[in-house]
Amino acid sequence: MSLIQIADDQNTDTSIVRLVGKGEDPLIPLFAYLISNSETHRFFLQVATANRNLSRFSPNPFDSISLNQMLSLVENRGYSRDAIVANITYYEAKIEAIINKEGRPETPFIRPTTGAINELASTEEIINCLELPQGQDSDFRIGKLARSGESEVAINADGRILNHHILIAGSTGSGKSHLLSNLAHAAAAMGRAIILFDHKPDHQNHHEPNPDAQFSQAFSLDTRDPNEHSVHYYTLDADDPNTRSDILDVRAQDLNPEILAGTIFYKPNEDNQAEYFAHIATHFASYCADRDENWTIRDLTSYIRDNSNAALSNFLYGSSGTTLHKGTMDALQRRMDMPGRIPLFIDSHPPSNALGGRRGTTNIGQVFRPGLNVIRISEGNARGYALFLSNLLQSAAAIRSNAIQPGANVSNVPDLEILIDEASDIFKADSRYLRDAATGMLAEQIRKGRSLHIGYVIAVQSAGDVPENIRNNLNTTIIGRHRNMSVLREALPTVKPAMLEQADKLNPGEMFVDMFGVRSLLLVQMDLSRSRLTVAE
Ligand SMILES: Nc1ncnc2c1ncn2[C@@H]1O[C@H](COP(=O)(O)OP(=O)(O)O)[C@@H](O)[C@H]1O
Ligand SMILES: [Mg+2]
Incomplete structure (x- = not known):
């Protein structure tokens, strides 16, 4: 032949x-x-x-x-x-x-x-x-080459590919969540701590095997044995239906004031109010820090309410003569108190309130343990996604920076893998102010991630949803069935015309992979998720 x-x-x-x-x-x-x-x-x-x-x-x-x-x-x-x-x-x-x-x-x-x-x-x-990455065994496997003739060629992830970050783009049903799951399994096999943001929810059943998968494997719910690949569930929602999940305690004083402001004043015409709020919050935070005092979102809103514009102007600008605009401040105060403006998960769980004792609350430092850590952010909290994310990514960077200090005991701190499913919600905020703050934050963290050994996987429905300053730092591009061809051409400069023609005909799980360090574009049949994904009722 x-x-x-x-x-x-x-x-x-x-x-x-x-x-x-x-x-x-x-x-x-x-x-x-x-x-x-x-x-x-x-x-x-x-x-x-x-x-x-x-x-x-x-x-x-x-x-x-x-x-x-x-x-x-x-x-x-x-x-x-x-x-x-x-x-x-x-x-x-x-x-x-x-x-x-x-x-x-x-x-x-x-x-x-x-x-x-x-x-x-x-x-x-x-x-x-x-020059494909080779795993020891099938632990790092995510799929196999499609149409490679007679031969079966496994496609694996490795540490180098994870540290150089991955973009996954494909329309709904193209197989992104299955792939994210298998990337989590591969990263767990490498000993990483994985943080997976779950928006749908798709990822609440990883403690069960997927019976349909060729390489069926569950994560364990037992987190004591570090050799077991374990899963732990967290949520931002007090009424999350998954009773296994711990509620995460998010403190306003740990949040980025600009993104906090953009989250509260999120409508397109509220940029001025967001700017003022960020300014006042920054001032208030350093005022409290100087006195070694903790503060909550309620302390901050009272501070704004209880001080006159003249007093606030004086705190912020001293005697320079600059004053806060009265109309903007009036609108700021009115909106700040409107229900639904401040995300419910901020400072919502004082330790005295045990929430019926059903679930523990825990702080963000817990989510960096080895194995899979799923964090559920419901649709109701969608506006808080970027805010929470920035908090978590800053903690991640701080932990890894400490770990790579000379003399640090690195063995305690695993490499991290951060998987963000349905990431477009971060980039599509109505307000330019929030969009810029959130994408700037994410771009910076992704850039830093490579040397800190924090790998990022960003999954979206269209490659065009990801701003260029972020896309440029995602060195592996994976494309499933995709609607917008011109966007695809831009996202995959190495794509050949014959491949481009196929992109809207791909089956679920079939994806083009432009892999960091690998010659030639690959057409890969991804594996079904090893563990079970959550099916909507
Ligand atoms: N690797 C695969 N091989 C075969 N079918 C797959 C594969 N990945 C996904 N599918 C099918 O496609 C459906 C959607 O997959 P999912 O990962 O939820 O897509 P997305 O997250 O992109 O919306 C799954 O229910 C499954 O039936
Ligand atoms: Mg999905």
Whole structure:
């Protein structure tokens, strides 16, 4: 079942070779990998167009002269003319690499030549030529190459890929949550602490195996044994239906004042109020810090209510003569007291209130233990997503910065993996003020994450939802079935036209992967989640 390289014509793209095979041979699928052998060189190729079936009477692009040339080439390789004269299969394949004397792939500065014989690449040849990350066993596996011919080629995550961050984009139902789960399993196998933000909820059943999965495996609810991959559930909601979850205690004094302000004054015309509030909150926080006093959101709102504009102006600006605008301050006070403005999870659980004793409350430092830590943020708290996230990411960075100080006991602090499902809610805030503060915060944390060994995975429905300053730092791009093609072209500059054409036809779990450090774009059949995902009732 070999393909034979035929002559170029003057229009041939030089990254492409033209191949023909016998009409009666089994067809070779688009994206399959080939090894091209000639007397002098070996090349690694990928099929770039689906088979075209040519007969002697085919019109352009094959005039009768080149068709005759093909026929004689094929004949020279031992096929009888009669067998193939009626039907020839034609392919184009992209040259990915030349294989050097040591068997390593290199950038090809020459092309394979007419008459070279092409065979399907073996599993070893594919792994070697693509330079795919290799796991010890199947623990780091997230899927396998789709349409790699006969060979099964596992696709694994590794620490380097996680630390260089991942973007997953695909419309609803494309398989993002299943993939996030398996990335969590891989990260757990590497000993990381994983923090998974669950918005839907999709991730409340990871303590059960997924019976449909090929590599079925549950996380354990027992968090005492560090060798078990354990799962722990947290929530921001006092009435979360998952009785296993601990309620997270979020203190206003730990929050970023700008994002707090943008969350309370979230409507497009409230930017001035947000700015004032951030300003006053920052001042109030340092006033309390100087006195070593803790404070709550209620202390801050009373402070604003109890002081006149003149007094507040004086605290903020001294005797410079600058004053707070009365209309803005009036609106600020009115809105600050409106129900639903301040997210309910802020300072909502004083230790004296045991919430019926049903569940414990816990602080944010707890979520950095090894294994999977799922944090549920309900739709009702969607506006607080960015606010809570900024709090958590700052804590994460602080913990990892301490861990990498010279002399620190690093063994106590695992590498972190932060998985943000349905992340667009962060980037789509109505107010420009909140959007800028939240995306600026996230971009900065992601940039810092690489050296701190905090890996980020950002999952969204369209690659275009992610602002460029964030997208630029996500070095692996994974695309499932996707609606907006022009956005996709932008997000995946290495994409080939044939692949782009396929992106809206992908099945659930089929994804294009532009993996950090890996030659060539991959089409991957992702595995079903090892543990069970939550199905909506
Ligand atoms: N790797 C996969 N292989 C086969 N089917 C899958 C795969 N991943 C997901 N699916 C199917 O697609 C559905 C949606 O998957 P999900 O991960 O929830 O998508 P998303 O999070 O993108 O909305 C699942 O219920 C499952 O039936
Ligand atoms: Mg999902």
